[in-house]
Amino acid sequence: DAGVIQSPRHEVTEMGQEVTLRCKPISGHNSLFWYRQTMMRGLELLIYFNNNVPIDDSGMPEDRFSAKMPNASFSTLKIQPSEPRDSAVYFCASSLEGTVRNTIYFGEGSWLTVV
């Protein structure tokens, strides 16, 4: 079975450019998460969708970040304009019906470097 699929795997971009990260969750999962991981701050939840609806976006750093989930099989995380401090690994993850009893599965991550 295909896992969570993210693209691009690696991106290097210049400060000020728009970055779009993409995610395809595991088929049948109705919960989708975007996380950011850095050495300094560890894993941080950016936004959580349930049944394509954003439930909690309190982790989104600022207005430069936006996320959408137009359907059950696709989500995007956009950074506009990007800044060097946005350099991190961005993970998309999905699960079936939340996380209390269900495993959360991560994609391989999108490694973003903003120069």
Place this chain on the structure above:
Amino acid sequence: RKEVEQDPGPFNVPEGATVAFNCTYSNSASQSFFWYRQDCRKEPKLLMSVYSSGNEDGRFTAQLNRASQYISLLIRDSKLSDSATYLCVVNRGNYQLIWGAGTKLIIKP
């Protein structure tokens, strides 16, 4: 104080040894608990859930102590392939997973 705290390590352990590390959490209402493993430059993957009565999966044993608010992971007969960062995860409810910063484990030949 962080809601979930782990010793960052690294723990340097000879192959074949037993190693254990703990994770403390501050929210007494936490509902479920997990250990995830993350290899260098890879995504986190579930190692095991932690049940109230404790549970074992091969060489791995997880324990939960609700009174003292900590969970533990014990690895017996450690292998070189066990080298990784082990993330403690506490679920406050529904989707609210709180991640520890991880404990780095290095198994030496």
